[in-house]
Amino acid sequence: xxxxxxxxxxxxxxxxxxxxxxxxxxxxxxxxxxxxxxxxxxxxxxxxxxxxxxxxxxxxxxxxxxxxxxxxxxxxxxxxxxxxxxxxxxxxxxxxxxxxxxxxxxxxxxxxxxxxxxxxxxxxxxxxxxxxxxxxxxxxxxxxxxxxxxxxxxxxxxxxxxxxxxxxxxxxxxxxxxxxxxxxxxxxxxxxxxxxxxxxxxxxxxxxxxxxxxxxxxxxxxxxxxxxxxxxxxxxxxxxxxxxxxxxxxxxxxxxxxxxxxxxxxxxxxxxxxxxxxxxxxxxxxxxxxxxxxxxxxxxxxxxxxxxxxxxxxxxxxxxxxxxxxxxxxxxxxxxxxxxxxxxxxxxxxxxxxxxxxxxxxxxxxxxxxxxxxxxxxxxxxxxxxxxxxxxxxxxxxxxxxxxxxxxxxxxxxxxxxxxxxxxxxxxxxxxxxxxxxxxxx
Amino acid sequence: xxxxxxxxxxxxxxxxxxxxxxxxxxxxxxxxxxxxxxxxxxxxxxxxxxxxxxxxxxxxxxxxxxxxxxxxxxxxxxxxxxxxxxxxxxxxxxxxxxxxxxxxxxxxxxxxxxxxxxxxxxxxxxxxxxxxxxxxxxxxxxxxxxxxxxxxxxxxxxxxxx
Numbered sequence: 001x002x003x004x005x006x007x008x009x010x011x012x013x014x015x016x017x018x019x020x021x022x023x024x025x026x027x028x029x030x031x032x033x034x035x036x037x038x039x040x041x042x043x044x045x046x047x048x049x050x051x052x053x054x055x056x057x058x059x060x061x062x063x064x065x066x067x068x069x070x071x072x073x074x075x076x077x078x079x080x081x082x083x084x085x086x087x088x089x090x091x092x093x094x095x096x097x098x099x100x101x102x103x104x105x106x107x108x109x110x111x112x113x114x115x116x117x118x119x120x121x122x123x124x125x126x127x128x129x130x131x132x133x134x135x136x137x138x139x140x141x142x143x144x145x146x147x148x149x150x151x152x153x154x155x156x157x158x159x160x161x162x163x164x165x166x167x168x169x170x171x172x173x174x175x176x177x178x179x180x181x182x183x184x185x186x187x188x189x190x191x192x193x194x195x196x197x198x199x200x201x202x203x204x205x206x207x208x209x210x211x212x213x214x215x216x217x218x219x220x221x222x223x224x225x226x227x228x229x230x231x232x233x234x235x236x237x238x239x240x241x242x243x244x245x246x247x248x249x250x251x252x253x254x255x256x257x258x259x260x261x262x263x264x265x266x267x268x269x270x271x272x273x274x275x276x277x278x279x280x281x282x283x284x285x286x287x288x289x290x291x292x293x294x295x296x297x298x299x300x301x302x303x304x305x306x307x308x309x310x311x312x313x314x315x316x317x318x319x320x321x322x323x324x325x326x327x328x329x330x331x332x333x334x335x336x337x338x339x340x341x342x343x344x345x346x347x348x349x350x351x352x353x354x355x356x357x358x359x360x361x362x363x364x365x366x367x368x369x370x371x372x373x374x375x376x377x378x379x380x381x382x383x384x385x386x387x388x389x390x391x392x393x394x395x396x397x398x399x400x401x402x403x404x405x406x407x408x409x410x411x412x413x414x415x416x417x418x419x420x421x422x423x424x425x426x427x428x429x430x431x432x433x434x435x436x437x438x439x440x441x442x
Numbered sequence: 443x444x445x446x447x448x449x450x451x452x453x454x455x456x457x458x459x460x461x462x463x464x465x466x467x468x469x470x471x472x473x474x475x476x477x478x479x480x481x482x483x484x485x486x487x488x489x490x491x492x493x494x495x496x497x498x499x500x501x502x503x504x505x506x507x508x509x510x511x512x513x514x515x516x517x518x519x520x521x522x523x524x525x526x527x528x529x530x531x532x533x534x535x536x537x538x539x540x541x542x543x544x545x546x547x548x549x550x551x552x553x554x555x556x557x558x559x560x561x562x563x564x565x566x567x568x569x570x571x572x573x574x575x576x577x578x579x580x581x582x583x584x585x586x587x588x589x590x591x592x593x594x595x596x597x598x599x600x601x602x603x604x
Contacts, residue, residue: 001582002570081461093525093564126459131472131509132565134578167459170469173509175563189464189493191506207461250527250568257569292526322568324527338526342563348506 002099005257007274011236011244014220015260018104023139025146028107034152036223040115041160043226048119052222054230056242061087061178061215062291062320063395064308071212073202074120080209084117084125085187085201088216089171089178091130092291093342094322097246097258098216102129102136105220106143112219114153114164115226120212124165128187131172141168175346179394180213182348193350194394217246217321238264241307245321249275252282252327264305271302271325282327286410290319292339293399295406296332316406331426332411333418336404337365343400351393357384358400371421378415382408443488449473453492464493467503471510480514508562516551516558518596520544521575524561527568536572537561539586543593556600557593 004019012018022028040048053068074082086109090098101109113125127144129137144166147153155163169187171177177186181195184206205211221243225233234242241263247270250256254276261270271277271284278284284299289306295316297304304310308318326335344362349355364381367373385401385408392398408415417425444450452473456466467489474485481504490500504510522528522537541547544557551558567573570582581592 002567002580090566091564094527094568095564096566096568096570099566130566131507132575132578135580165459169459169465170472172468172472172507174507186468187465188462189467189503191503248569250571251530256571288526322527324530324568326530330530335526338524338529342525345563 002096002103003257004100004104005255005259007255007259009265009269009274010260011262012260013224013233013236013244014101014105014108014217014246015258016224017108018100020104022105022107023103023143025107025143025150028105032227033107033223034111036226037111037114037152038158040118040226041158041162043118045119045121048115048226051230052119052225055221055225055233056230056237056240057218057221057225057233058241058308059215060217060221060245060321062092062293062317064318067214067218070202070214071116071119073200074210074212075203076121078121078210080207081124082117082120082122082209083206083211084113084120084122085180085183085206085211085213086113086125086127086216086219087178087180087183087213088127088129088133088136089174089183090133090216090320091175091178092293092320092322093339094248094250094288094291094324095320096248096250097321099133099136100246100258101216101220102133102140106136106140107147108220108223109140109216110143110147110153110166112214112222113166114157115222116212116214116219117164118162120210122210122212123163124167126167126169126187126206128169128171128183130177131170134170137168137170144168174348175342176348176394176396179396182394183213184211191348193348196393237262238305238307238310240309245318247274247306248320248322249325250322251288251325252279252330253277253325254279261306263307264310267302267304267306267323270306270323275323275325278325278327280327282329284325285328285330286326286332288322288324288326288403290317291322292324292342292403293317293395294319295402296326296335296410297406298410317402329426331369331424332407332414333365333369334424334426336407337362337369339403340365340400343396347396347400348394351397353388354392354394354397354400357388357392357397360384361388361400361404368415368418369424371418371423373415373418375416375419378408378412381415443484445474445477449477464495467493467495467500468507471500471504471507475510479517481510481512486512514551514555517556517600518576519558519560520593521560521562521565523563523565523567523571523573525564527564528571528573531571533572536574536584536586536589540574540589540593543589556597 177192182192
C-alpha cells in the first residue's frame, strides 16, 4: 500500500496531519482544521490574495506559476459566474504526492478551495480527481458531504452570509487532461483537447466564466498560509520560492517515498540522506528532477538546490516534485524510449507537431533501442524534438521534447553504442534481440 | 434503460452540480461501465439521450479516455504500470510474469472471463513501485510471489461469488 515514510529533515506543513485520521472531519477540526477558513471569512479578498502573494507559493502541479499572481488576474466584475477548479489529475510519471494529500488530508484541499474562492468571488469549486484514484474519490465525496453537514459548505457558510458549493468531479484516464484548459474541457463533458490561450482561464474559463485552476498540493498549502502568514511560509523556503513541497523519491533509490522538504533542499543530500543513497551499492548516473517532462540531469549536475529558479538555471525544472533516480546500469536510450512511448500514447492528437512528432519519435526510439538505428537517426531525433519544442498547441509537446533533447545531448555515446545492430550494452547477457519489421522507416 | 438505484441517485444529484448537462458525461460513463462491465450500445444510447447528445458525440468522448471501453472485458482488469518509475524497479519482468501466469497479453481476456490484462501508464504509485491496479484496487511493491497471492485471491472471490 501507499506507505508513509519520514525523515528528520522534513518540515511538515502539508503532511503535518498525515497518518492521523484527518480525513475524518472531527479529527481534522481537532487538529486545527477549518480555522483558516474562519480567519479568511473575516479578510477582504485583496488581503487573502496579498497573503498568498507574500508567501511566494508557486504552483505545485509542475509549472510553478506564482499562485497569488494567478488569483489576482481574475477580474473583480464579471458577467459570468466564477469558479475554482482543483486539479487532482495527478498523472505525471514520477508523481504520487497528491494521492497522499487526498487520502490523508482531503479537508485541507476543500478548505483551500473555499479560501481561493473567497479571494476571487467564486461561489463554486470543483475538485477533479483522476479516474484511477477511485478510492480517493470516495474519501473526497465523504469529506465534502461532512463539510456540508457541519456548515463549512452550502448556504451561509459559518453564518457569514456567503454561499459556497464544492463538488467532486471524476476523470476516466487521460494525462493531457492535467493541462488546465484540457481539464476544463473534460469537466465540461468533452474530449480533453486544450484551448487556445489567450484568453487565459482567469478571464474565460469554465463555462466561459473566470476560473482559477490550482494543483491539489498548492491548494492544501493555502490554509497554513492564512493561519500562520505568508511571510512565515516564504521564509521556510528559498527567495522567490516559498515554503516546502512534497518530493516523491522513486527509481533506483534505497528509501523511496514521499518526503516534505523545504524549497531549496540540496538534491544530492535528498538522494543520499533522505533517500538513503543509490540502491544495490551502485553509482548515481542521472536524475529526472521533477517528473518525466523535465530535462534529465546527469550525476555531475545534481549538486543543486531543489527550487524552481535554481533548476531553471541549470536547464531543467522543479516540475511536479517527482525525483526519479537512475543508477549506472540504466540504459538511457531505453529510458528515452519509454518516456516517448508515454507521450505518444497520451498526445491528444489535436495538433500536428505533437501528434506526428511524438509518434515519429516513438517509432524511431523503438527501432533504435532494438538495434535497427542508423547514425543519422540520432541527429534526426534531436532535430525533430528541438523543432517540436515551442511549436505545439499545449505544453505536452514540450514535455515530450525536453527530456529527449537532454538525453540525446548528454548521452549521445549510448545512442552510438546501439548502432549497427550492436546489442544494448545494458541488456542482460543472452537477451534475444528482436528487430522489429519496419515499413517505410527511412 | 435504468441503472442501479445507486447510479440513478448519483446521476440525478450530479446534474445539479453543473450549469451544462453534458458535464456529467465522463464520470457517468465510468460509473455505467463499472455496472454493466463495458459501454454497450444500449448504455451509450441511454447516456446520450440523458445528456441531450448524439450517440456519435458520446462515442467521440469515449474514444479519448483510456479507462473507457466499448468491448466486454474480464471481471478483474489487471493494469500493470510499465512507465519509468515502475520500469526502473522491474515492471517489465512483472508485466511478463502476469502475462505468463494469466496466459494473455495486452488487452487480452482469459477464456473464463475472469481476468483481463493491460500495460498502463503511470498510476501514481511511483514511490511504491513496481505497482498495478486490479480494477480500482492498488497493489504495490510487487514481487512474483505477491502477484501469485493477489491473483489467487481474486480468483477465489470469483469462485465464492458463483
